[in-house]
Every structure is written in C-alpha cells, then in structure tokens.
Amino acid sequence: MPTNSPLRFVIVGGVAAGASAAARARRLSEAASITLLERGPDVSFANCGLPYFIGGEIKQRDALAVQTPQTLKALLALDVRTSTEVTAIDRAAKRVQVRNLSSGTTETLPYDKLLLAPGAVPLRPPLPGIDDPRVFTLRSLGDMDRIKAAAAGASRVAVIGAGFIGLEMAEQFVHLGKQVTLVELTAQVLPPLDQPMTRLVEDELRKHRVDLVLGDSVAAFEAGDALTCRLASGRAVTADLVVLSIGVRPDTVLARDAGLTLGKRGHIHVNGFMQTSDPDIYAAGDAIETEDFVTHEVATVPLGGPANRQGRLVADHIFRPAETKPYPGALGTAIVRVFDAAAGLTGWSEKRLCAAGRGYRTVTVNDNHHAGYFPGAKGILLKLLWDPTDGRVLGAQVSGLAGVDKRLDVIATAITGGLTIDDLAQLELAYAPPFGAAKDIVNLAGFAACNTRDGLVVPIDALPDDPAVQILDVRPPALVQAHPLPRVGAINIPLGALRARLGELDRTRPVVTVCALGKTAYFAARILAQNGFRVSALTGGIRAHFDPRSPAKLPTP
C-alpha cells in the first residue's frame, strides 16, 4: 500500500468478532478506512439473547440491537454495508468481490487488511422432511422473528438437541406455555459435561414438564396437520414447531475458495494473532480453530466471549503489532440457565480427558452456595479435574440452584493462573453470610482433591455391584428411612455411632461409605481407614449420583 494512504481494513461479518474488531480499530486509528460487510440485514446484535426474545423474557426487540448500521456510522465513522455478501477474495490483488443482495449490484473493494468473521451455521442434516417450513434453526434476528411468529400458533414444540441453545429454547417455550419435547442423541443433556453433573438440569426440565427424550434422534419429519418427528427408536413426537439445535458448522466457503488453510473439520486455521495462512487476512469467532488454553492443541470454541476478544485482538495486531500479545487459547467456559438451575463447565471434562488419553484425577463435592445458616442457601455441586503430575487444575463442572457462574469464573481464572489443587484449598474468596462461606465450595474441592492425592481418602465414582463390598450408609437413620439409598443391602450406621459400632463391619471385606453429600462419607472413611479397613467413599454422595435434591438432613419439624 502507498505509505501515506490510510490503511484500508475490510471486515466480513458484522456481529461479535467483526463488530468488536471494527470498534477497536477505530479507537486505534481515526485515519483508517474501515468497512464492515454483513450478509444479513443486522449488525452487532446480541445473538445470545435470541432465545429470550422468543420466550418473551426479553420484551423489547430493540434491546438486542447492540448497535445499528446508523449508530456504528455515527459513533465509529465506519462504512457499514448490510445485506452485502462477499463472493470472492482476490488475495494477489488484495481485493474482495462484493454483491449487494438487495440491488444485485456487484463491486470490488480493495483491502490492506481483511478480517473474516463469518460465524457458524446451524446444522441441518439431509433428513427426509427437513425442508418442512415448520422446522427451524436459530442464528439471526430473522430466524428469531420467524420462530416467534410460528410459536404464537403452536401448542406442541419439539426441540432437537439438548446442548446450550437447545436447553435455552426448551426453557423459553415452557415460559410460553408450550408442551415441549426435548430430543437428545446422547444419554444426557449438555453433552460437553460429564453425566452425573447434568442430573439437576434434567430433573429441572422434568419438573417443568419437558418431555425429555435421551439417547434418541430424529430420523425423519413427516408432514401432516402437525409435524411428526419420527425418531430413530421408532417413537413419534408430534409438534407444531420444531427447532433444530444439534450443533453448528463454520461458515468457511469463502475462506476455502480463497485457498486459506482450513482445519480438519473445516474451520479457518489461524495463528496466535488470528492471522490465517495469508498474513494480511485475519479470521476470528465461530469460524476459526484456535488453541486449547491447557494443552495448546487445536480447539474450536464457538462462543460469544472469545469471539469478541479475538476480534479486538485482530485490530490490535493490525494497528499495534509490536505491543500485541497472542491469544492465550480458549478454556471453553460455558454456562446455561435452565429454570431455577444452572450448569456449566470450564477447561477439560473427564470424557475429553479420557478420549485424549490424558492422565487426570477428579473429585466431586456438594455444598451450599452461601453459608448454610443464612436464609436462602441453595445446593451446588462441583466436579474438579486436575493433573496428577503437578496438581494443576485442568477443568471443572458446576451445577446448582445459585452461585454456579461464580465458581466457574473462579476456576476459569485459576486455570488461567496455573493454580494447583493446593492453591484452591487456600483461595481467599469474599465471605459474608449472604455471599459465601468461610470455606467456599471451591476451597472444599481443593481440600477433597488434596486429600485424594495424599491418599487420605479413596474416592469412588459409583456404588460397586460386587456383593463382597459392604455399603455403609452413614446418614442418620431417620433420613435413611425418608430417603432410602436406591439399592438394598446397605448397612446404616450414623457417623456419630461409627466408632462404637465398628464391630458390626467385616474387616476382611472392603467398605464403601455413602452419605447425602459426600462429606460425612469421607469423615467415616477416615475413621475406618485408621482402623484398618479397606475403604473408599462415594464422591459427591447421593445428591451427585442418585437424586440431585437429596437432603443433607431432615427438615426441623
């Protein structure tokens, strides 16, 4: 480029990454020519808010328009062009071919730096009947409007896919008074999480009369007065409206046609500064593959937070390359609210660690979201995973009725800082009765992890079937009677009586201790271990494994 001309920065895609890049670019250069090209009619809208407008929880559609083409022009002096598609990139000439979708006219725009932020497209597999107009996917404000209009006349809704967006849609359709069926291919909701951690959400869905169909999938859509979703199992689900939320694929045809390097699954490959294989072409957001923060392996994280920060980083690298630090990689931190419950994860799950063949250890702990003696304390469940070689935290999953986001954020920050399980045990978090506990559940997870590492307790993930194993339920007898363990043959000795009644146990046979939350079982296991028993404790207790609302004590009469 001629050195005295202002830099021409062309951005393809005007939502999260694209709009962030444009805004940051303008802060860094009043002189640059910044052009924002968006295929759809809207820019910089709050796509994470779409389900909530459909369900009426967000009442004003305007609230979703974070910026409009007009405000972007006024505040940032951008050349914003909506309904404008980029059809080709001429890398040699550094030009993009642009078509106005309203007028059909085409033109050529030169660039010095180009950002591809095209996002991802909801999957629509080629199933029989998929083109029925009652089968929707949700990506744009237009999709949102169409689903909202269709929902007005629908009484039965099927949501296909119980990932984050599927759960948000199911919740919002219940808010609208619809009869909701939620179909999920895997045996659980929220496939990125490890299974016991999703029980509370599943329970919450059923409590709100969502018909939860797990381990099944749609084979075909059959048109009629209503639409019949024929499932792989043979079951038929009748619906007036179907929302498909089974995943996304990166929208990378343009990048591929331009010869840019793509990853195995079609994502645009970028370096730490979001540069594609052509250093003058950047890419950011849902369409790229980035690095995993922990392992530095390739990762794809189609989430709004990373997209926004990646877009910002692109502008930094264009205008201040020497001062720009590379993208640190993604943790995949994500959360969803489902009625009164929430669940989420950060970093690695057990299933990912297993699949990758990486060593790990794990504990699951229950507690209240703030001091139990303060009114309104709600249950929370935290699963922690760490590296046995150095104690570093690898990931966590949290579910509960309050305070879930806080613990995910603390552990995301801990992973970012390379903290170990010993550090978690000593974290000094904010405590006043309305907000936390003297020993927060994050501290408890650190304690439990250190106890496991140090051999003070052997956690076990499930009750063994081996009849030689003695199952010892250490809850108070009245609680056992009110909430029996869902298996026969357990011995009940409450913790307070255990030392006196050790003779009732067979020292030659292994023992598994069980309680409501997992803590008392650990206490009992310590007593038994020091008395020569081979003992393990059910991690997370009955609440984690059998009943997410299992009480820790009986209500005071």
Place this chain on the structure above:
Amino acid sequence: MPTNSPLRFVIVGGVAAGASAAARARRLSEAASITLLERGPDVSFANCGLPYFIGGEIKQRDALAVQTPQTLKALLALDVRTSTEVTAIDRAAKRVQVRNLSSGTTETLPYDKLLLAPGAVPLRPPLPGIDDPRVFTLRSLGDMDRIKAAAAGASRVAVIGAGFIGLEMAEQFVHLGKQVTLVELTAQVLPPLDQPMTRLVEDELRKHRVDLVLGDSVAAFEAGDALTCRLASGRAVTADLVVLSIGVRPDTVLARDAGLTLGKRGHIHVNGFMQTSDPDIYAAGDAIETEDFVTHEVATVPLGGPANRQGRLVADHIFRPAETKPYPGALGTAIVRVFDAAAGLTGWSEKRLCAAGRGYRTVTVNDNHHAGYFPGAKGILLKLLWDPTDGRVLGAQVSGLAGVDKRLDVIATAITGGLTIDDLAQLELAYAPPFGAAKDIVNLAGFAACNTRDGLVVPIDALPDDPAVQILDVRPPALVQAHPLPRVGAINIPLGALRARLGELDRTRPVVTVCALGKTAYFAARILAQNGFRVSALTGGIRAHFDPRSPAKLPTP
C-alpha cells in the same frame, strides 16, 4: 513425649480456627487426644451470622450453632470443655493451667502441641460513660442475645463505626424498624476502601433513612432516660441502644504472659506453618499476624475464612509436617451487603499503596452485572490496581447492586495466580445472558488498564479546578439536561457529533472528557488524542464520582 503415647493436642479457643483445627486433627489421627478449651459457653458458632439473628433475618438461633460440645464429642471424639479458661502456659513443662469458670476449679493439662486460637476482642475505648449498660459490643452469642433483647425495647439505635460489622448492624436495625444513626470517624463508610468506591453504600444507607454521620466520633456517653452520644463535633445523638463496632484487638494476654513473640500491635507472631516463637505452640485466627500475599509484609486479617483455613493448616502441620505447604499469606478479601448494595475489596487499596509508598496504577470501570440487554441488569463499579513494573494485579474494589462477590472472587483468584492486566483482558468467564456478558466488567477493567499502560488514554481521577481545562461532557444533550454535571462551564458535545464539532474546542487548552460511566469519555478521548488534543478521561464517569445511580441513558418513553 513417649513415642508410643497418642499425641496430646490442646486447643485454646473453640470457634473458627480452633474448631477447624480440631476437626482436621481428628481426620488425621483417630489416636490423638484432642482437647478443645473454650472460655465462653459456645463452640464453633457462626460468628459472622450474629448481626443477622439480631435483625431477624436469621430466624433460628440454632442455625448459628454449627456444632455444639455434644456434636463435637459424638462426631469427633473430642474432649470439649466450655466455660473453661486457660490462665497460664508452662512452656518448659508443656502444660496449661486451666480454670473452670462455672465451678472455679483449676487443673493442669499436659500438651504435646498447643494451639492458641483466642480471637479478638471488640475495642471499648475508655470514654466517659462507656460502661453504661446500653453500650454494647458484639462478639459472642451472649452479646448477640443481649443486644437482641435490648433492641426489642429500643426505637433509636446508634452504631459507632462504619466498618463491615457496623454496616451489617445498621442494616439489621433498619430491618427491625429502628431509627438508626451511624457514626464513622473517617470521611467515608468502609474505611479499608478508597473513597469513591463507597458512594453507592453511603447512598443506599441514606436511601434507607440511616442518619450517616461521617468524619465524627463519640467523645462521651451521657446517661439519661435515653443515652446521649456526645460527638467530637459537639453534635448529640440520642439513642436507646448503642453498638460499638470500631475495631478489634487481638486477645493475646495469655500468649504475652507465656513469653511468645508478639508483633508491634500485640498480635501473636507466627511462621508460615502457624508456629509461634515456640515451635510446639501454634496460633491461628484473629489473634495472629500473618503475611500479606502480595508483599509478604506483616499483615493482620481478622476474618473468618483465613481463620478456618489457618486452623486446618495447624492440624496438617502437626500430623503431616512433611506434606504441609505453608500459608500463602492473606489477601484481605472482604465483602459486605448493605440493603440492595454490596461492596468489598481484595488485595491492596490505593490508600494502602500510597501509605506504603509503593508504585501503582489504577482504573475504575462501570458496567452491568450481566448482559445489559437481559432483564434485571444492575450496575457494578470496579476499581483495579496494578503494579506498573510488570502489570500484575495488586488489588481491586467492587461495589454494585449485584455480582459484586463474583468479581471480587475472580480478582482474588487472579492475584493468587499472579495474573497481569493483560490476563484479565483475556479471561474467559462464563457467559450466558442471565450470568455475564461477552465482555465481563473484569475484561473491561483489563482493557482499560492496558489502554492506560499503553498510553492510549490518560485517566484522571477528578475534574480539575483549573479554568484553563475544557470539561467536555459527551453524553446526549437530553441526558445532560436531565442529569446535569455538578459543575458549570462544561461543554456538551455528544460522542456521535464530536468528529464534526472538533472546531468548538480550543486545541491549545487541555480537555477532560466526561460521561456517565467512563466508557464514552474514553471513546471521545481517543478521537481527541488522535486529533492532536491534550486530553484525559474521567475514569469511572459521573457514576463513580458524583452519583452512584447516574443513568447511562434516559429511559425509553
């Protein structure tokens, strides 16, 4: 000690640190003889909950008894002795002299390891009239009961001292329908915080009709039908009940008499394993001085969380010394709820950094506690302090109407991990509309800090008085009219018009940009700086400095 005898562990003080040490010790050793000596009638009670029982927010007194002597005996096989005072330590013979306060009998108890967890005593300065029975301090369940009983017949209450406990008491007395006067020596509530960060809490107190008397103190109490608090200013505050919450002093007479090393302010000095100058005597909790996490200087942090974890560490070091990691030092993380607001801090404040002569930089940012487009978004204000030499986070203060605890915890974890302002900018926190934002306020603080470090913006802490400085208010004119800047002579050019109206500003004179939250002022400052102006931006905006509820935009009609 004879090698085959069980270890004798004697603990003086049975609340936070003492009870934690006893519980952990029993998990580590079924064989040990563990004796818990408590001067008061109660052990292991939730002392942070006392104000809330007085105010009736906690309804059941039993809820505060985390454990009783009976449950501790049953569950932990402890020898628990309440109403039992330790009168002397014979370090040479390794014995403590014990007096039963009920029976008056004395005896001698041998120890192998001793833990002093005596806590701290509320200050009661020798003011005239201080011994009036209507002047209370709050430490024990007994104090709580006495205040609750006195409150039943009181209509006017004076709380002296607006620290964390004073604020909790003021709030709870308002809940009880009392007419509350809160007197604080310094010019602000929450003296550990930097002043602008306390405005929301002060506003919230006034909104709830607390008579807030700042910069004043009690000189004398004058008895009459009611009690008159004569203030240093001469003002008289009439009350039926007074609660003094002006600080605590460590309860360390026993330690001093035993010749243990004390710090300058009378706290028991310990090493990283909580050992006093006598390695067989440990100390933990409010009575000790420990290390500051950031500087490793001596610090005193009389808070429940650290006390609990220190007590646990003592047991670890006694029973598993080789495996025990030293206490990492304290951050002083603390929070208080005041009606609908909350405020707190972690790490170093600006006033402490100034007093210590340490270099620092700071920014203050406003945002919503979750996505602004999602219903229920509440304002939050975050002040970040970092080390200019390496960008490491030194501390933060947060105030707001929701989500305060989460941000304090994230930054406490960030400090623990040695994270920098660049790391905060990239933190990947949990985002779904009900829980966060694509760019959380912690990210925004990181952005703002990096922009400051990199010279992209010059933040300013207050509007300068110099008439040569042009004050540029960049809010929309209608908003300026509805919520004028509390000073005359500001120029109003809304951001969207600024590029076109630069000619209205004098390029030879400096400019300070101002807006509601601080963000638009930064945007404006970027435009001006790139156009050759000398410009700084008011950090935190009008909301931080003048009106904690200053709106960012006018309500939609």
